[in-house]
Amino acid sequence: MRRGFRPRRARRPTLHRLTVATAPRASRAEKERVVRDFVRLCEIESPSGRERAVADAVADELRQIGLQPTEDGTGAEIESDAGNVLARVPGPAGSRTILLCAHLDTVPLAGPVEVMDDDGVLSNRHEAILGADNKAAVATILGAARRFAADGPPVGLELLFTTREETGLAGAKAFDRGALTAEFGFVFDHASPIGDLIVSAPTHYQVEGRFRGQAAHAGIRPEEGRNAIAAAASAVAALEFGRLDDQTTANVGRIEGGSALNVVAESCNVEIEVRSLDHDRAGEVLSRVVDSLTAGASDAECDVELIVQEHFHAYRIPRSAPAVIAASAALEGLRIEPRCIPTGGGSDAHVFQARGLPCLNVANGTERNHQPDERVTVAALETMLDVTLGIVAHST
Numbered sequence: 295m296r297r298g299f300r301p302r303r304a305r306r307p308t309l310h311r312l313t314v315a316t317a318p319r320a321s322r323a324e325k326e327r328v329v330r331d332f333v334r335l336c337e338i339e340s341p342s343g344r345e346r347a348v349a350d351a352v353a354d355e356l357r358q359i360g361l362q363p364t365e366d367g368t369g370a371e372i373e374s375d376a377g378n379v380l381a382r383v384p385g386p387a388g389s390r391t392i393l394l395c396a397h398l399d400t401v402p403l404a405g406p407v408e409v410m411d412d413d414g415v416l417s418n419r420h421e422a423i424l425g426a427d428n429k430a431a432v433a434t435i436l437g438a439a440r441r442f443a444a445d446g447p448p449v450g451l452e453l454l455f456t457t458r459e460e461t462g463l464a465g466a467k468a469f470d471r472g473a474l475t476a477e478f479g480f481v482f483d484h485a486s487p488i489g490d491l492i493v494s495a496p497t498h499y500q501v502e503g504r505f506r507g508q509a510a511h512a513g514i515r516p517e518e519g520r521n522a523i524a525a526a527a528s529a530v531a532a533l534e535f536g537r538l539d540d541q542t543t544a545n546v547g548r549i550e551g552g553s554a555l556n557v558v559a560e561s562c563n564v565e566i567e568v569r570s571l572d573h574d575r576a577g578e579v580l581s582r583v584v585d586s587l588t589a590g591a592s593d594a595e596c597d598v599e600l601i602v603q604e605h606f607h608a609y610r611i612p613r614s615a616p617a618v619i620a621a622s623a624a625l626e627g628l629r630i631e632p633r634c635i636p637t638g639g640g641s642d643a644h645v646f647q648a649r650g651l652p653c654l655n656v657a658n659g660t661e662r663n664h665q666p667d668e669r670v671t672v673a674a675l676e677t678m679l680d681v682t683l684g685i686v687a688h689s690t
Contacts, residue, residue, distance in 0.1 A: 317624070317627040317683075318441070318680075318684065318686075318687050320437065320441070320676065320683060324440070325676040327437065327440070328434055329416075329675055329676070331355070331437070332416070332426075332429060332430060332433035332675055334351070335351065335425070335429040336407050336409050336418075336424055336429050337408065337409060339403055339407060339425075340425070341399060341400055341402045342400070342401070342457075342460045342461045342464075343374045343457075343461070344374075344375055345375065345376040345398045346376045348376075348398050348429075348432075349376035349379055349398055349457070350376075352436070353379050355436055356381045356439065359439060359443045359444070360443050361439065361443055361453075362381065363379050365377040365379050366378050366470065366473075368457070368465065368468035368469065369457070371468050372457065372464040372465060372467075374399075374457045374458050374464075376457055377457065377465075378454060378456050378457055378466075378468075378469045379398070379455040380453065380455075381439070381452075381453045382450065382451065382453070383439060383442050383447050383453070385446075385447050385450035385451070386446075386448065386449075389448065389449045389450055389690065390449050390450065390477045390690075391449060391450030391477060392449055392450070392451060392452070392476050392477065392480070392617075392685075392686070392689045393451075393452045393454060393474060393478070393479025393646070393653065394451060394452070394453050394454070394479070394480055394686075395435075395454045395455075395466075395479060395480065395481045395642055395653070396429075396431035396432045396435050396454075396483065397428045397432075397458075397465065397466075397483065398429075398432065398455050398457055398465075399457055399458055399460050400423060400425045400460065401423060401460050401664050403422045403425075404421060405418075405420040405421055405422035406420055406422065407423075407424065407425055408420060409424065411672070414671055414673060415669055415670075415672075416669060416670050416671065416672065417667065417668065417669040421666045422666055423665065423666060424668040424669060424670070426485075426661075426663065426668055426669070427663035427664065427668070430482075430658050430659070430660050430670050430674070430675060430678065431481075431482035431483060432455060433675065434482065434678045434681075434682050435453055435455075435482070435682065437679045437682070438451075438682040438683055438686060439453055441683060447686055448686065448687055448690045450475070452474055452475070454469070454474075456469065456642055459642055462603075463640060463645050465642075467645050469645075471646075471650075471651065477652075478616050478651065478653065478689075479617070479643075479646055479651055479652070479653040479654070480617060480621065480654050480655075480656055481641050481643045481646075481654075481656070482655075482657075482658045482678065483655055484637060484641070484655050484656070484657040484658065485657070485658075485660045486659075487657060487659060488625075488658065488659040488674060488677055488681065489625055489631055489632055489657065490633050490635050490657035491622065491633065491634050491654060492635060492637045492641075492643070492654065493611045493612075493613065493634045493635070493654075494608070494610040494611070495609055495639070495641070495644060495655070496571050496606075496608050496638055496639075497568075497569065497571075497573045497576040497577075497607050497608040498567065498568070498569050498576075498604070498605040498606050499567065499568040499569075499576060499580045499604055500565065500566075500567050500602070500603045500605060501566045501568070501580065501583050501584065502565050502566075502600070502601040503526065503529070503563070503566070503587040503599075503600055504563050504600075504601070505522035505525050505551070505561065505563070505564070505591055505597070505598050506522060506560065506561055506596060506598070507519065507521055507522035507525065507558070507559060507561070507594065507595075507596040508520040508558070508560060509553070509558055509559075510557070510558045511558075512555075512556045512557055520558070520594060520595050520596050521559050521594065522551055522552075522560060522561050522562040522594075523549075523551045523552055523562045524559070524594055525562070525590045525593070525594035525598070526551065526562040526563075526564045526590060527549075528590040528593065529586045529589065529590025530564060530586075530590075532586045532589070532590070533566075533582065533583060541571040541636075542569065542570035542571075542572070542575050542576065543568075543638060544579055545566065546564065547566070548564070548565040549562065549564045549565075551563060564587070566583055566587075568580050569638055570608065571608055571610075572608065573607060580602070584602070587600060605640060606640045606648070607644065607647075607648055609643075609644065609647040611647075611652065611654060613634055615652055615654070616652070616689070617652055617653070618634065618654060619688075620685050621656055621685055621688075624680075624681050624682075624683075624684025624685045624687070624688050625681060625684075627684050627688075628677065628680055628681065630677075637655070643655040656681070656685070658670075658674070658678050659671070659674030659675075659677065659678060660674070
């Protein structure tokens with residue numbers, strides 16, 4: 295043995311970086327198909343809990359391209375009329391497997407969905423959401439599945455379409471993590487410019503305070519009453535809301551109570567949320583919220599019931615993670631600069647991260663999600679199909 299020579303341990307092959315010339319691109323026909331799929335999916339209404347029709351449409355499409363989708367039995371558990379849909383595209387022998395994930399549900403609709411194309415910008419003709427969040431991702435994943443079901447992918451693919459993401463990530467939380475073999479994964483659920491890669495996301499707490507006082511006639515016997523609205527208002531006024539620091543926000547989202555103008559309010563409910571990229575910091579702000587609500591009730595001689603829920607836990611993904619490397623290479627191959635950024639929002643990536651499956655949230659170019667003027671461009675849909683194909687190619 296040569297002096298100074300030390301045998302190396304065998305390592306799993308690292309991710310390969312393809313050249314621009316070898317990275318796959320969608321054909322014109324594939325790009326036109328993804329836009330048609332998007333329009334069709336958006337016009338199938340699927341607010342959280344009512345995903346049955348769109349789940350059937352996605353499963354039918356997967357079967358038509360030769361896959362065998364399965365639907366789990368979580369619908370009843372999470373009060374949805376459909377379960378999560380999973381399909382697989384086998385890769386070469388010995389290859390790794392990755393996850394591609396999108397959610398089927400939307401926030402509630404204020405009207406029907408009729409997609410219109412205004413010079414390459416897709417929006418809803420009516421005063422209601424479009425549903426690009428997250429049907430833009432559903433359409434592009436179906437486009438990638440169609441390509442790889444025909445030509446064979448360089449890695450194994452698990453395609454997961456979840457329910458009730460908009461209501462606390464319920465579908466992903468109920469999904470059996472043991473059904474997946476993926477080493478890492480991608481969700482495509484951030485309404486910001488293509489190129490954004492979400493490498494940190496917050497802890498999110500929801501606090502509901504249910505104040506109970508004593509009703510009395512407000513003009514004749516106000517002294518006998520204990521005003522629950524006043525108690526809640528005092529507690530809220532003592533708190534700071536908005537952006538508390540560069541990692542933390544707090545918001546009072548709902549307050550309602552009372553029964554009539556001339557009655558001292560017997561009840562009042564308040565809903566407050568806390569988010570922070572720093573889990574411990576979120577806990578500190580949560581403690582202040584709980585203390586303030588408790589003090590407000592006590593000072594007004596009211597009772598308060600507090601319900602605290604942690605919807606998701608903060609995470610960070612290193613830039614050296616395989617998912618970040620693969621997504622960055624796919625973007626660079628399209629001459630799009632990768633931008634690793636934090637977010638204040640939640641996604642199914644939170645659930646998979648918490649369960650030991652590294653998962654990167656990739657922005658898909660949709661705009662103004664959850665608003666009546668929600669929109670996405672045809673160019674963004676076409677580009678995201680290329681990004682998705684590139685991510686698969688660079689995950690080998």
